[in-house]
Amino acid sequence: MASGVKPRVKVPSSASAGDVVTIKTLISHPMESGQRKDGDGNLIPRSIINRFTCDFNGQNVVDVVMAPSISTNPYFEFEATVPEAGEFKFTWYDDDGDVYEEVKPISV
Amino acid sequence: GRWSRLAAQQALTQDQLLQFDTYGNVSLIHVTDIHAQLVPIYFREPSVNIGVGANRGEVPHITGADFRRLYGVEDGSPSHYALSSGDFSALAQAYGRVGGLDRVSTVVNAIRADRPDALLLDGGDTWHGSYTCYHSEGQDMVNAMNGLKPDAMTFHWEFTLGSGRVQELVQGLPFAALGQNIFDAEWDEPAELFKPYEFFERGGVKIAVIGQAFPYMPIANPRWMFPEYSFGIRDENMQAMVDEVRAAGAELVVCLSHNGFDVDKKMASVVTGIDVILSGHTHDALPEPVQVGQTFIVASGSNGKFVSRVDLDVRDGAMQGIRHKLIPIFSDVIAPDPVMTKLIEEQRAPHMDTLSEVIGTTEELLYRRGNFNGTWDDLICNALISEREADIALSPGVRWGPSLIPGDPITREDIWNVTSMSYGEAYRNEMTGEFLKVVLEDVADNIFNPDPYYQQGGDMVRVGGMGYRIDITKPQGERISDMTLLKTGEAIDPAKSYVVAGWASVNEGTEGPMIWDVVEDHIRKQGSVTLDPNNSVEVVGA
Amino acid sequence: VTALLPLRAFAQADPDAEMVGTPDEFLAGASAGEGDLTLTAPEIAENGNTVPIAFDAPGAVEVRIFALGNPTPGVGTFRFGPLAGSRTASTRIRLAGTQDVQAIAKMEDGSYITAMKTVKVTIGGCGG
Ligand SMILES: [Mn+2]
Ligand SMILES: [Mn+2]
Numbered sequence: 001m002a003s004g005v006k007p008r009v010k011v012p013s014s015a016s017a018g019d020v021v022t023i024k025t026l027i028s029h030p031m032e033s034g035q036r037k038d039g040d041g042n043l044i045p046r047s048i049i050n051r052f053t054c055d056f057n058g059q060n061v062v063d064v065v066m067a068p069s070i071s072t073n074p075y076f077e078f079e080a081t082v083p084e085a086g087e088f089k090f091t092w093y094d095d096d097g098d099v100y101e102e103v104k105p106i107s108v
Numbered sequence: 109g110r111w112s113r114l115a116a117q118q119a120l121t122q123d124q125l126l127q128f129d130t131y132g133n134v135s136l137i138h139v140t141d142i143h144a145q146l147v148p149i150y151f152r153e154p155s156v157n158i159g160v161g162a163n164r165g166e167v168p169h170i171t172g173a174d175f176r177r178l179y180g181v182e183d184g185s186p187s188h189y190a191l192s193s194g195d196f197s198a199l200a201q202a203y204g205r206v207g208g209l210d211r212v213s214t215v216v217n218a219i220r221a222d223r224p225d226a227l228l229l230d231g232g233d234t235w236h237g238s239y240t241c242y243h244s245e246g247q248d249m250v251n252a253m254n255g256l257k258p259d260a261m262t263f264h265w266e267f268t269l270g271s272g273r274v275q276e277l278v279q280g281l282p283f284a285a286l287g288q289n290i291f292d293a294e295w296d297e298p299a300e301l302f303k304p305y306e307f308f309e310r311g312g313v314k315i316a317v318i319g320q321a322f323p324y325m326p327i328a329n330p331r332w333m334f335p336e337y338s339f340g341i342r343d344e345n346m347q348a349m350v351d352e353v354r355a356a357g358a359e360l361v362v363c364l365s366h367n368g369f370d371v372d373k374k375m376a377s378v379v380t381g382i383d384v385i386l387s388g389h390t391h392d393a394l395p396e397p398v399q400v401g402q403t404f405i406v407a408s409g410s411n412g413k414f415v416s417r418v419d420l421d422v423r424d425g426a427m428q429g430i431r432h433k434l435i436p437i438f439s440d441v442i443a444p445d446p447v448m449t450k451l452i453e454e455q456r457a458p459h460m461d462t463l464s465e466v467i468g469t470t471e472e473l474l475y476r477r478g479n480f481n482g483t484w485d486d487l488i489c490n491a492l493i494s495e496r497e498a499d500i501a502l503s504p505g506v507r508w509g510p511s512l513i514p515g516d517p518i519t520r521e522d523i524w525n526v527t528s529m530s531y532g533e534a535y536r537n538e539m540t541g542e543f544l545k546v547v548l549e550d551v552a553d554n555i556f557n558p559d560p561y562y563q564q565g566g567d568m569v570r571v572g573g574m575g576y577r578i579d580i581t582k583p584q585g586e587r588i589s590d591m592t593l594l595k596t597g598e599a600i601d602p603a604k605s606y607v608v609a610g611w612a613s614v615n616e617g618t619e620g621p622m623i624w625d626v627v628e629d630h631i632r633k634q635g636s637v638t639l640d641p642n643n644s645v646e647v648v649g650a
Numbered sequence: 651v652t653a654l655l656p657l658r659a660f661a662q663a664d665p666d667a668e669m670v671g672t673p674d675e676f677l678a679g680a681s682a683g684e685g686d687l688t689l690t691a692p693e694i695a696e697n698g699n700t701v702p703i704a705f706d707a708p709g710a711v712e713v714r715i716f717a718l719g720n721p722t723p724g725v726g727t728f729r730f731g732p733l734a735g736s737r738t739a740s741t742r743i744r745l746a747g748t749q750d751v752q753a754i755a756k757m758e759d760g761s762y763i764t765a766m767k768t769v770k771v772t773i774g775g776c777g778g
Contacts, residue, residue, distance in 0.1 A: 010295065020735035024295060033744070035721055060731025062739065067670045069717050069725040071700040071742040077296070079735030296702060296740070326696040327774040338702075340692055550773045561693045562770060584748075614774050 005029050009090055011104040015082045023054065023061075024077045027092050027100065033068035049074055051093040057086035084108055116202035120186050120441050126218045131431040132421030133311035134360060135223040137216055139256075140231025140388035141410035141508065143265070144241035144249050146452045148205035148439035149510035149525070151411045152475040153393065155193035158580060158650045161558030163370050168392035168407060179395050190413070190436035191393055197473045200513045203438060207412030209252050210444035210452055211437045215415045216256055217445060223419075225310045228258045229317060231388030231408070232366045235277070236265035237508050239524035240459055245273050248455035250281070255451045260284040260306055264322035264329075264366045264389060268530045271334040275301060286319020286364060288349045293338040304349050313360055313422045316353035318382075320346065320365040320375075322389055324564045330531055332616040341371065341561060343378050350381040359425045362386065368565035369407055376400035383427040384418060390565045391477065391507040395434050404430055411510055413437055463521040468631040470518055471638050475511040476526060479555065479567050480645045484509055484526050487637060488623070489572025491630030492609040496536045496620075499593060500544070500574045502610035505551065505567035518631055520624075527611075527624045534611045534620040542602035545588055548576060553584035568645075574600065575644035582649070594644060670724025673754060676714050677762055682754050685763030687713075689753040695745060698771035703751060704740035705765070710755035713737070719749025747771050 010024040027049065034046025048068050054061040061080040080088070085108040092100040159169025170178055172194045181187040189199035190206065219226050234253060235246035246269050253261075260283055267274055278285045278301055288304035291297060298304060305318040323341040325334070350361055363382050365372050368390040376385060377400055384397075385405045393409030397418075408416040414434050421429040456463065476482035485503040492501035509526035512518060539547075547569065554564040568578075577590040591600035600606070611623040631637060673682075690704040705728075707713050715725040725743050737755075745751070748770045755763050 026294065055731070056733050059733045061733045061735075062731060063729045064739075064741075065670055065727040065729075067722065067724045067726060069720050069722070069744045071744055075296075075740070075742045077704075077740040079738060081733045081735045083733070324694060324696075327694055327772055331697060338696060340696070547773060553770075554772065559693070564694075 007102040014107040017108050019082050020079050026075050028073050031072045049092045053091045055089045122442050130222045131419035134313050134420040135226035136418040137228045138386040138408045138416040140408050141233040142412045143237030143508040145412045146209050148208040150200050151413050152196045152511040153193050154477040156478045160556050197513045204440040207437050208439045210448035211439050211442040213445035213448035229364045230258045230261040232263045233265045242528045258283050260286050260317050262286050262319040262321050262364050262366050267334045268329050287321035289339050289342040290321050291338045314357050315360045316358035317362045318349050322366040328564045330614040347379045360422045370560035372405050373400050374560045376403040397432050465520045466517045467628050468518045469636050470512050476509040481642045485570035486639050486642050491627045493573050495626045495630050496609035498609035499606045500608045501572035503570035504612040505569050523624050523627050532623045533618045534623045534626045535618050536609045538605040539608045541600040548588045552587045556580040577646040579648040670727050682762035682764035687755050687763045687765045689765040689767050691767040691769050694770045698745045700742045701745050702742050705753045706738045707755040710737045712756040714754050716752045720746045745771050
């Protein structure tokens, strides 16, 4: 697995039912594109996060397919509707099969 | 000579320079791009400043005699000397040096005597550009400017002190540090240390001053020195800030900008609701504001050479009228403010022996401003080629740096005034002819792209040892041709490698001796500096 | 609450090849006109390795971003679920040089709209 992978998210701690809230996510990851060469001219193998999802209480907000052109330390900002109190679940899927999760509750 | 100097100065008085019929109920005082010039200097305005696209033939892209004709400036007059190029050395002999923060202080005090609550606004590029500023990491300028008691400031070269030092200095400022376009790079949120705007209550008017820092800081300067920050024009956020301050009751909206003049013109056409833009960065000095829609743009020169006074009549929640004067700081005519003189001397005293050491003399007028080459950069390029044993030299097209007139001694301070920066390493690399063309094309597009939002506000990179032809009307990739190695007269071969010496690389880890040492060594060997005329750039389409 | 657990999931197919692809693959013969799609990107990138882009595509079910000058143009596919608060998103992308960035949105009625923005990636240096 890529080492030192650390997700961070910004979600408001509370909202009113039906509110639209802004969410920001960052995850430390090299996003090695597979197109760079090392000092000896050998291709560095690709190692990226290829998918990111955000769900709220089991319902999807956004589902992103990520190609190697997404920058190192992938960043996403988007908006979610909050129908009730509950939990946002954020999931990042690594090429190597690792899955990173982060959960944030929000009160209404 | 001495007689003409006396005559010229007798014809000019401090009262004349400061004469202003106080108007309306609000006064703004604008200084910008001082580049750490605490004491009087010479500064020659450019003779070549080409406008492209919609700005072709528009101010500030009018120079020399054309400029004087446009504004009705008499040849040989003080305004000719202060505002335009042409006959510079002779007029400098007659009218003397310009600037000096103690003279600026006298002017500011005089305006405040007329209007005690005048706002003093600093457009940035203040904490950069001299020996003392470099060695005190900006502290000399912070101390001196605090003596002027500004009300707000915005930023550019300040960030090349490194973000840690900038934060330290900004936290200690007794006035507002503004930049609506200074963002935290990680989360893309407004940087907490820099407020987008500040409200002032002056003359019974609620005034909002919105800051606009240099948009292209991480491109024009080394981004590794301030990786926490992101900039950009962000004109949508500017509009949001204007709307926000208007909604909060602002009757007058002033933008303290470091965009550069053409970018400010475009921004004024995109963003509505700004009354006055105080423009900096491109170092233009204009005797009248330029109006774009309902917005007036004021350009106040550089290097401490000018102070702009802008009086405004603000009634019924709106600006009704404007009166403006660009005041040239003739240092022999305007009496220094002794309080500020003392403060300046305190900053310089520990370094006076080093500063004043004479390294050589010049038989040439040494200046920098102009789109393609200045004689200071010709001298710097000669130094790079000879001291670094290079085929070709590159010197950055920065717009700061005072002038020297023929016969002047060249002191260590003079050398630092045109070279000082926090990334002054003089590199020596091999570059292919192909790569050299890519560099020239890239820089040319930063100046001659017809859309101002793609311009960065510098001049063309200065080249020594190589000639070229440039057609400014062409798109990027097609402007540069006929690249020639001057020492052999041969065409530059795209596949061949050349030894290139240069300085001010934005790349981290650049190695080499400091440029001021390279230039000092070269001048010492020359003793008396002479230069061959530089005809190595052929410009087409101007 | 932070639940950081790099747990092993089922091996993912290499999804970007088929799901991001190229504009032509996405359009599959359809054409994309102009419409209510805003693509925001800087005129000049501060850093070609991390260029902020954002889109706003009201009514879109899926938005794909392409960097037309990169070795592989597909950048990302954004699909919106039932709790999407808007059809907007921002991310940061790599650009191999000055080029056009394109967004194509697939709308609820199956039609496509597109928007393009040129981003300049420059060597930099110099200034006033
Ligand atoms: Mn500047
Ligand atoms: Mn400047």
